[in-house]
Amino acid sequence: MSNADEGRVVLGGSTGFLGAALDRHWRARGREVVTISRRGADLIWEDQAGIDAAVDGAALVVGLAGKSVNCRYTPENRAEILRSRQDTTIALRTAIERADAPPPVWLNASTATIYRHAEDRPQTESTGERGHGFSVEVAKAWERELFRGDLPATRRVALRTAIVLGDGGVLATLRTLARIGLGGTQYDGRWPASPARRAAGTAHTRGARGGRQRFSWVHIDDVCGVVDFLERTPDLDGPVNVVAPWASDNRTLMAIVRRVLGVRVGVPSPRWMLELGAIGLRTETELILKSRWVAPEKLLAAGYAFRHPDLEKAIRASFAAPRRTSTGVTVRQPRRLRPRDAPRS
Numbered sequence: 306m307s308n309a310d311e312g313r314v315v316l317g318g319s320t321g322f323l324g325a326a327l328d329r330h331w332r333a334r335g336r337e338v339v340t341i342s343r344r345g346a347d348l349i350w351e352d353q354a355g356i357d358a359a360v361d362g363a364a365l366v367v368g369l370a371g372k373s374v375n376c377r378y379t380p381e382n383r384a385e386i387l388r389s390r391q392d393t394t395i396a397l398r399t400a401i402e403r404a405d406a407p408p409p410v411w412l413n414a415s416t417a418t419i420y421r422h423a424e425d426r427p428q429t430e431s432t433g434e435r436g437h438g439f440s441v442e443v444a445k446a447w448e449r450e451l452f453r454g455d456l457p458a459t460r461r462v463a464l465r466t467a468i469v470l471g472d473g474g475v476l477a478t479l480r481t482l483a484r485i486g487l488g489g490t491q492y493d494g495r496w497p498a499s500p501a502r503r504a505a506g507t508a509h510t511r512g513a514r515g516g517r518q519r520f521s522w523v524h525i526d527d528v529c530g531v532v533d534f535l536e537r538t539p540d541l542d543g544p545v546n547v548v549a550p551w552a553s554d555n556r557t558l559m560a561i562v563r564r565v566l567g568v569r570v571g572v573p574s575p576r577w578m579l580e581l582g583a584i585g586l587r588t589e590t591e592l593i594l595k596s597r598w599v600a601p602e603k604l605l606a607a608g609y610a611f612r613h614p615d616l617e618k619a620i621r622a623s624f625a626a627p628r629r630t631s632t633g634v635t636v637r638q639p640r641r642l643r644p645r646d647a648p649r650s
Contacts, residue, residue, distance in 0.1 A: 311336070311364070312336075312337075312363065312364020312365065313336070313337045313338075313339060313359075313362065313363045313364055313365075314331050314336055314337065314338045314339070314363065314364065314365045314366075314367065315338075315339050315341065315356075315359045315360050315363045315365070315366045315367070315397075315408070316328060316331075316338055316339070316340050316341065316367050316369070317340075317341040317342075317350075317366070317367065317368040317369060317370045317393055317396075317397055318341070318342060318368060318369030318370030318371065318393065318414070319338075319340035319341065319342050319346050319369075320340075320342045320343075320344075320345050320346065321369065321373075322469065322471070322473050322474045322525075323369055323414075323466075323469055323525070323528060324340075324342075324369045326471065326525050326528070326529060327367065327369075327528070327529060327532060328340060330529040339359040339363075341356060341359075341370070341393075342370070347359075350370070350392070350393055350396055353396060353399065353400070356396055356397070356399075356400045357399075357400045357403050357404070359400070360397070360400035360401055360404055360407075360408060361400070361403075361404040361405055361406055361407075362404070362405075362406040362408075363408045364408060364409065364410075364536075365408060365409075365410050365411075365412070365536055366397055366400075366401065366408045366410070366411045366412070367411075367412045367413070367532065368393060368394055368397050368411070368412070368413040368414060368451075369413075369414045370389060370390070370393035370414075371386065371389045371390040371393065371414065371447075372385045372386045372389040372390075374386060374440065374589075374592070375588050375592065376587055376588060376589075377583075377584075377587045377588065377589065378439060378502075378505065378507040378589055380505075383439060383505065383507070386443055387443050387446060390443065390446070390447045390450075391446060391447070391450050394413060394447065394450040394451055395450055397411065397413070398450065398451070398453065398454065398456070401456055401459055402454065402456065407456065407458045407459050408459055409458065409459060409460060410459065410460050410462070410535070410536050411451075411456070411459050411460070411461050411462070412461075412462045412464055412532060412535060412536075413447075413451045413461070413462070413463060413464065414447070414463075414464050414466065415444055415447055415448050415451070415463040415464055415465045415466070415544065416440075416444045416447075416465060416466060417465045417466060417467040417521055417546060417547075417548060417597055417599040418436070418440045418441065418444055418595070418597065419435060419436065419441055419444035419445065419448070419465060420433045420434065420435065420436055420597070420599060421434050421435065421436035421437070421441075422436060422510075422512050422513075422595050422596045423519065423596055423597070423598040423599075424512070424513050424517070424518070424519065424596050424598070426598070427552065427598045427599060427600035428546075428598060428599050428600070429546065429599075429600050429602035430465075430543070430544050430545065430546055430602050430603050431602060433546075433599070437506065438506035438507065438591075439505055439506040439507045440506075440591065441506075442506065444465075447463075448463045448544065451463055452543075460539065460542045461542060461543075462535055462541060462542055462543065462544075462545050463543065463544045463545065464531075464532075464545060464547050465544050465545060465546045465547060465548075465599070466523065466528065466547040466548070467521040467522050467523050467546075467547065467548040467549075467597060467599055468520070468521065468522045468523075468597075469522070469523055469524070469525055469528055470522055470523070470524050470525065470613075470619050470620060470623050471524060471525030471526075471623050471626065472525075472623060472626035472627070474525075476562075476620065476623050476624070479558075479559070479562050480562070480566065480624065482571075483559075483562050483563050483566050483568045483571060484566065484568065486568075486570060486571065486572055487571065487572050487574065488559055488562055488563050488566075488568055488571035488572075489559060489571035489572045489573035489574060490515075490516035490555060490556045490559050490571075490573045490574070491516060491555050491559070491573070491574045491579060491593050491594070492514075492515070492516050492573060492574065492575045492576060492579075493511055493512050493513055493514065493516075493518060493576055493594045494511060494575055494576030494577070495511055495576065496509075496511070496576050496577065496580050496590075507589065507591075509589070509590055509591045509594055509595065511576075512594065512595065512596055513554075513555075513594075513596045515556065516554065516555045516556035516559075516573075517554045517555070517556060517596075518554060518555050518593075518594055518595065518596040518597075519552045519553070519554050519596045519597055519598035520552060520553045520554055520555055520557075520558045520597065521548045521549070521552045521597045521598060521599040522548065522549055522552075522553070522616065522619070523547055523548050523549050523613075524549070524612065524613035524619040524622065524623070525623075526612050526613060526622075527547075527549065527611050527612050527613055528547060530609070530611075530612055531545075531547050531604065531609060534604070534607075534609050538607055540607065541603060541607055545601075545603050545604065546599050546600065546601045546602065546603065546604070547601070547604075548599045548600065548601050549601070549611055549613065549614055549616070549619070550600065550601060550605065550611060550614050551614060551615075551616070552597070552598050552599065552600070553616050555593065557616070558616070559571060561616060561617045561620055562620060564617075565617065565620050565621050565624055566624070576590070576594070579593070579594070
């Protein structure tokens with residue numbers, strides 16, 4: 306184990322699906338992990354002094370915090386989605402700027418949704434084209450905060466992560482839909498949008514036909530593997546696409562889910578049904594209808610070997626994983642960390 310692997314990790318956004326998995330991953334290897342979240346972590350985001358102390362001398366900082374986008378894009382939710390990403394990223398950057406011993410690596414979440422709706426070719430770090438609309442603007446603002454200012458001792462990486470597969474997350478929803486007979490293809494189509502939604506960039510425009518919207522994904526084991534790989538690969542910085550090499554499409558995805566679960570029939574869902582369901586479930590159809598076709602150009606060029614490059618095998622591994630609690634973490638009371646020396650003035 307290298308010195309970097311032995312150092313302290315500061316994990317912002319530790320109670321979500323991805324954060325909880327990384328927390329378990331590092332603790333299983335014996336690493337010290339200091340978690341930051343709104344609740345149930347070592348530190349809360351309002352404790353800037355505690356965050357400063359944790360970051361000073363850390364080997365790795367990872368920022369994953371932000372309100373879930375699995376909600377209706379009301380003005381209030383849009384504001385909170387943006388604010389939660391910007392404010393937590395600023396808190397980590399502020400701590401790094403103040404550190405006497407700044408961390409050598411800062412990995413911060415972004416999203417593969419930053420790229421346009423793509424049906425023609427995969428989007429890579431070098432040739433990808435930015436999309437438009439609310440979700441893209443949030444991703445751009447998130448990355449701006451990560452790369453703002455001068456941090457000469459700290460390498461910064463934006464994790465443009467695709468949909469993560471594992472025990473929980475999106476597959477938990479797809480498992481439920483398939484088991485009640487609704488695991489068919491999800492079809493795009495026409496749907497009226499109000500002027501307000503168009504102005505806000507939250508109205509999904511009809512795209513792929515026949516359930517052929519591309520589905521870029523990555524298994525949770527590979528997210529953990531990529532994070533470790535990025536920590537020990539000093540040549541990698543800037544945006545990195547955290548996605549499996551081979552994108553699928555919605556029709557194929559749902560067929561695999563049914564096959565793995567042994568469900569023979571799945572009723573397809575046209576756009577109108579999806580929109581009504583999204584209203585009832587308080588979510589947005591963009592999450593399943595936008596064609597996300599993203600490729601991991603940087604990771605492959607640097608020699609990262611994916612553990613789960615095959616979608617069906619990744620889904621089988623996810624459904625076979627031991628079931629966990631809803632959060633997958635033990636709730637802890639916030640604690641305040643302070644430097645060994647006297648507090649800064």
